Amino acid sequence: xxxxxxxxxxxxxxxxxxxxxxxxxxxxxxxxxxxxxxxxxxxxxxxxxxxxxxxxxxxxxxxxxxxxxxxxxxxxxxxxxxxxxxxxxxxxxxxxxxxxxxxxxxxxxxxxxxxxxxxxxxxxxxxxxxxxxxxxxxxxxxxxxxxxxxxxxxxxxxxxxxxxxxxxxxxxxxxxxxxxxxxxxxxxxxxxxxxxxxxxxxxxxxxxxxxxxxxxxxxxxxxxxxxxxxxxxxxxxxxxxxxxxxxxxxxxxxxxxxxxxxxxxxxxxxxxxxxxxxxxxxxxxxxxxxxxxxxxxxxxxxxxxxxxxxxxxxxxxxxxxxxxxxxxxxxxxxxxxxxx
Ligand code: DAH
Numbered sequence: 648x649x650x651x652x653x654x655x656x657x658x659x660x661x662x663x664x665x666x667x668x669x670x671x672x673x674x675x676x677x678x679x680x681x682x683x684x685x686x687x688x689x690x691x692x693x694x695x696x697x698x699x700x701x702x703x704x705x706x707x708x709x710x711x712x713x714x715x716x717x718x719x720x721x722x723x724x725x726x727x728x729x730x731x732x733x734x735x736x737x738x739x740x741x742x743x744x745x746x747x748x749x750x751x752x753x754x755x756x757x758x759x760x761x762x763x764x765x766x767x768x769x770x771x772x773x774x775x776x777x778x779x780x781x782x783x784x785x786x787x788x789x790x791x792x793x794x795x796x797x798x799x800x801x802x803x804x805x806x807x808x809x810x811x812x813x814x815x816x817x818x819x820x821x822x823x824x825x826x827x828x829x830x831x832x833x834x835x836x837x838x839x840x841x842x843x844x845x846x847x848x849x850x851x852x853x854x855x856x857x858x859x860x861x862x863x864x865x866x867x868x869x870x871x872x873x874x875x876x877x878x879x880x881x882x883x884x885x886x887x888x889x890x891x892x893x894x895x896x897x898x899x900x901x902x903x904x905x906x907x908x909x910x911x912x913x914x915x916x917x918x919x920x921x922x923x924x925x926x927x928x929x930x931x932x933x934x935x936x937x938x939x940x941x942x943x944x945x946x947x948x949x950x951x952x953x954x955x956x957x958x959x960x961x962x963x964x965x966x967x968x969x970x971x972x973x974x975x976x977x978x979x980x981x982x983x984x985x986x987x
Pocket of ligand 1: 819933
């Protein structure tokens with residue numbers, strides 16, 4: 648029935664206009680427009696006589712209900728405006744209004760993981776150092792004994808900015824800066840962002856984070872490296888975690904190893920996360936190659952040292968059971984809120 652539809656429209660228009668009323672004048676204008684002598688609702692009530700008895704009954708009932716409702720709302724708003732005025736005179740403070748709830752931020756899981764890694768190494772006597780993310784080939788490659796024909800120097804594996812500068816592909820560049828700046832003993836960790844032109848998927852990102860470590864002194868041995876890493880693994884993943892070193896190759900260390908921990912999900916039984924073999928690779932390490940010492944002007948006859956590098960995303964994913972690296976960068980509050 649058209650009249651009923653029209654009445655609904657009038658109701659919602661009336662309510663909408665009420666929300667814009669700021670003073671008694673506004674309110675009076677709304678009253679006149681809807682329930683005044685020539686008002687919209689009044690007009691409907693007058694026109695009811697032209698309808699069939701049945702329509703008249705229904706529309707009349709509805710229009711009268713609205714009339715009462717409108718009168719009630721007008722009176723209510725009038726009172727509210729009056730007390731607002733009075734409050735404004737007292738200084739405008741309404742202590743009875745509900746408060747505005749501020750949502751608490753949380754520390755990002757990557758920041759948190761990186762802070763935990765740093766904390767462990769700082770407790771072992773390491774200092775934190777940082778270096779540039781835009782880097783020359785010398786610091787990112789040459790000084791680290793990475794030869795020209797190494798695949799990581801290829802444009803497909805590195806973001807070049809021009810012929811000499813690139814976005815660093817690892818945090819190992821900071822080792823070189825630190826050693827150029829100071830003579831041994833050196834004991835630093837170097838957290839930061841690194842970049843590789845990888846296609847983004849659940850386990851790859853063109854930007855991620857690493858923490859690099861370097862210790863140089865007289866008489867540093869492979870067993871020192873093993874001891875430091877074993878303390879790190881136990882502090883990070885739990886006392887019952889096992890660690891193993893597999894021989895590997897890195898140009899900047901000799902000998903080199905990849906370091907695995909026993910799977911933190913299945914405790915070494917074999918599961919989906921560890922691809923069934925019970926071990927998870929978490930970092931690369933080794934004894935600093937004498938060629939690196941030569942590049943920074945350290946005497947390789949006098950000094951030895953160890954270095955290591957780990958991916959922060961990988962560790963955070965293992966610790967928190969996250970199966971998609973992209974979640975770290977999407978700023979989805981539903982994800983971030985879980986890390987309180
Ligand atoms: N730079 C290596 C990478 O990005 C990680 C690494 C391995 C760093 C062994 C080291 C190391 O210092 O000794 O894959």
